[in-house]
Amino acid sequence: MGLKESESSIYLYSLKMISFLEQFHGGFAMFFSWEGILGSRHLLFSFMLYTACGVGSGQIHYSVPEEAKHGTFVGRITQDLGLEVGDLVSRFFRVVSKGRKDYLEVNLQNGILFVNSRIDREELCGHNPVCSIHLEVIVDKPLQVFHVEVEIKDINDNSPVFPVKEQKLFIPESRLSDSRFPLEGASDPDIGINALLTYSLSINDYFILDVKSKYDQDKLVELVLKKPLDREEVPEHHLILTASDGGKPELTGSVQLLILVLDVNDNAPTFERSEYEVKILENAANGTLVINLNASDADEGTNQEILYSFNSLTPSVIKDRFHINPDTGEISIQSNLDFEYINSYKFRVDATDKGNLPMVGHCTVRVEVLDTNDNAPELAVTSLSIPVREDAPPGTVIALISVSDRDSESTDS
Structure with a gap:
């Protein structure tokens, strides 16, 4: 059925107003639903006036x-x-x-x-x-x-926190002085100097601490053997690793280190690099290869055969997103990635040989998720004037609408 005469007049007047404002104010139209002015009729008015007239600045x-x-x-x-x-x-x-x-x-x-x-x-x-x-x-x-x-x-309202209360390390007595063993560092939810961590180790005769800065607030914490171990003399070592932040006053957190001294198998698997960095698109399909890790072992026979695995302290979110082939060292995607949820992952991979007393080599993998344009812009109306008088002058503000996009700046333009 057609529009009534009065409704048609309003509709035609609205179209003329839009045309006029587009010429003189650079306006643009956007559809929204307006329940009928006259009785039960519903008219679809398709305009939003974009104008700086009367709107504050700065x-x-x-x-x-x-x-x-x-x-x-x-x-x-x-x-x-x-x-x-x-x-x-x-x-x-x-x-x-x-x-x-x-x-x-x-x-x-x-x-x-x-x-x-x-x-x-x-x-x-x-x-x-x-x-x-x-x-x-x-x-x-x-x-x-x-x-x-x-x-x-x-x-500075957060103390440094370690992922576990106790870290266990299995170290053969045959390991040479200056051998290094990576430790899981602490994290601090604060930012800036309040999250800048320093580490200290309890006094002992066998180990010292070496801390290297990899990124702004990302540090590689390693335990360094300074003199040979003797399992028959001391089978276990109990140490305390303390992390302190840079706030005033500083806050601290600590973790116990339990070093278990083993006997045999004198060569641990080694990776070609200690740290790998990979970039992958967030829309990569499940099963997509992320990286193929390769470790080697100087021993022979079963002591040379290697199994790959995520480190025992690896968070469940990593294991949910990625799969590692224990025989080949291939890491692939097993659950969809989402840049807007998590845009980078960092985890440790262990290479363990098949000796009677297994030895373990380590590397760190950092995966950077690249954004794709997979989110539509979202609109929010913060102020809306309905109904609009038919004699409203040109330049009258009808609605204020803000637009946001969850994608990064490189993809949402």
Whole structure:
């Protein structure tokens, strides 16, 4: 059935308004559903007006430490935006937080922005070096929109943590001085100097600690044998490895090291490299080869035969995503990767020979997941004026829409 005469007039007038605004304001149309103005009719109005008329510009920046108490002062937001406190209610002052819960609030009596609920920076932003809460401040009569960024500063509220309470190492007594044994280091959810870790080892006669920086806050921690072991004299060594962060005051964490001294099989498998780096697209199919590791052993017979495996301390998320062939050392994908979920993996691989007293060689594999354009842009309407008067003048703001894309900048443009 056709449109009624009055409905047709409104529809034609809307199309003329869109055409006019596209010529003079660079506007663009976007579809949304409008339930009928007249009775039970439903009309589909397909326009959104994009215009800077009456919208505030610029951005205000504040900062506040994480874990600040409720009511903590953040900034005099109305004063900084050039608004009058007495006009906040009449102009329908409101604050919209982009994708965050209401961590921050504005006191409409004095125009002060304050902390409304507990902010845990690590929960909010993980290890990202910059953590901010983005707000949109909207007022009417006339409509204005202001952008406010509140940076969340890190405090040293997390101690270094080791993945287990005790690390066991099996070391044959035949190993030579200066032999090295990798240890699992600690992690610290904080950032910057608060997460910069240093390590120390309890005093003993057989081992020293060697720590090398691989990346900004990624360190290779190794135990170095400084004098030969004698199983008959000392079959076990009990040490304590301590990690300290760079905060003030510093926080520490520790793990017990249990070294079990073995007898036989004097050559451990060795990899061609101590660390491998691989890049792979997030949409790579299950079964795709990631890397083919190859270790060798100077021994003969069964002592030369090698089995490959993930290290016993490897997290389950690694084992869920990757498969290692114990006979060939091939590592392949067994579960879909997702750049937006985890964009890099790091794990240790053991090469164990088949001697009566097996010896183990180690290497580290770092897999970087590359982003693909697999996420559609998401739209959010933060302000919407419905219905629209038929005599509304050109330049009237109908809706404010923000667009976001979870993909990286290199793929979402």
